Amino acid sequence: MNMSHLYEITVIGGGPVGLFAAYYAGLRSADVLLVESLSALGGQTGNLYPAKTLYDIGGLPGISGQALIDQLKAQVAHFDPEIRTATAVSAITRTDDHFTLTTSTGTIETRTVIIATGGGAFTPRRLAVDYDPALDQQNVLYFVKDLEAFRDQTVAIAGGGDSAIDWALALTPIAKTVHLIHRRTQFRGLESSVADLQATSAQLHTPYLIDSVTAAGTQIDVRLKEVRGDAEKVLHVDKLLVNYGFMSDNKQLRNWGVALEHNAIKVDSQTATSIPGIFAIGDVATYPGKLKLIASGFGEAPTAVNEALALTYPERRQALHSTQLYH
Template sequence: MNSANHTNDVIDMIIIGGGPTGMFAGFYAGMRKASALIIDSMPQLGGQLAALYPEKRIYDVAGFPNVTAQELVNRLEQQMNAFSIPVRLEEKVRQVIKEQERQFRVITDRGEYVGRSVIISGGVGAFEPRQLELPEAASFKGKGLHYFIGDLQAFTGQEVVVCGGGDSAVDWSLMLEGVAKKVTLIHRREKFRAHEHSVDKLMKSSVNVLTSMEVRKLDGEGKLNEITIASIRTGEEQALTCDALIINYGFVSSLGPVAEWGLDIQQGSIRVDTRMQTNIPGVFAAGDITTYPGKLKLIAVGFGEAPTAINNAKVYIDPQAKLSPGHSSHMNFG
């Protein structure tokens, strides 16, 4: 999908971020017969889904009882390709400059682009997994200590410990149940942040669930083989055999250069209105990077915000255009 690194053409909508929301935004721009370009710093489309959770199953996307992250990304790419949306991968956006109404200059580390509008769909910005804060943790990274799963089958027959209380930790534990020899889930609190249905499945599974516990020590000669855990309430310790420790404590994220573009930033997110427009007319945002009252950071929400942003960007570009062209079943894909 990568081609030239710069263009003299004026693009209707420059989409910054090639995760699920950005990909769906690209497709929907095609539905509105708007020219679009997707720019992403990653080497592949799909954002965190492709980079960190390719084999993780997702249960809260409409129309899919369950789907792996990579399959969802593949389906989104197939959908987007109906309109041949150009994509620039491994390219970092440095600046977005509004030169006048309906004219934005987007400067990257490899070129410049001119667009009539900009849609920011950069997930949570630059991200990295929250690390296990133990002195010996770094020496075990890749040697039994993991922060995401690339190949589920790599844990076949192992005694696996998963740490965390969100959807990722619960889902990984359930997925590993039929692969690993034994799965233990450790959570520092009594209650889980994961969806209630997933927690119900967890409690009915063979996964050994330990709450109000935390990891205190890692042991092994060249490779992890044992961990020490302790009760948050009493401090009482116990040792667990452990071939693989998977940490799911969330991510540390940074908006990076986005924070310098003159946008209204609130607690690390871009504030948008009901049109998904930022404080800069013509710059829209969608997905986890946005905030507004009642905001939920879910893939399903991003899929709703993307067409809202695109439709309103269409009206910004062409005030005579209809906000909504009608149901997609009435639209022409030709």
């Protein structure tokens, strides 16, 4: 690892958007480095919902989170850029005509920076009731790594948003029984998903809250209490999958000097931040009309790479279409 090397572009964040930006930088023959704080690439898609099927990526009628990340990794490997995992960036400092990044594994010198740190470090919102922590991972789950772990099992899913509905749809054909518990009568998912849900065999428990979770042999008893009512019921299940959303921590952004709006980096239509030479894309970037979707980030990545290179080499004209660049 050569610390005095000066990269043309450093992409911070190895989620789907950072991976695509690193690939696109390869297409433009840029000397690019990709830095990821976790030991695995993939961001939210690879870590939070690898088994979920995504239906809103152009050209892919349906692809699992993990398969999408595998495809992005295969794509980026074509240009074999330097990738440093388990390396968290803590500070960005302007030094003469370039930037110095302070990381958990040393410093990086780079002419330009593309920040693709998404929501930062993600942690799931936990159940509001106390339960034996020994049940975590065995019976009480906050992530799905492998759908097969639910085959022929009785599963309760807690939550009423997109993610809870997606899991109910994905697990109904695999599990023996699926219960879905939500504190409201209405679900907050995409209309088409809610309609699909109502056509499945999933048993809906609304409006109910989880009152307690206790061990019952190798299974658990999930006691439910009716919201604004007296009814109670107990579900005897193998697994409880909690989908109360995620909390993200993007505190480090405040130390990077770029202008923020509600914990996101403000960018213009060229993905430029308030500091020349630093660009931001994907979930971490905001502008009027911004949608936090992979498809939006995929659109922002080529803009950031081309703008970063135009800043470094104003005389170099860019080819627009990939056939002119692929080698």
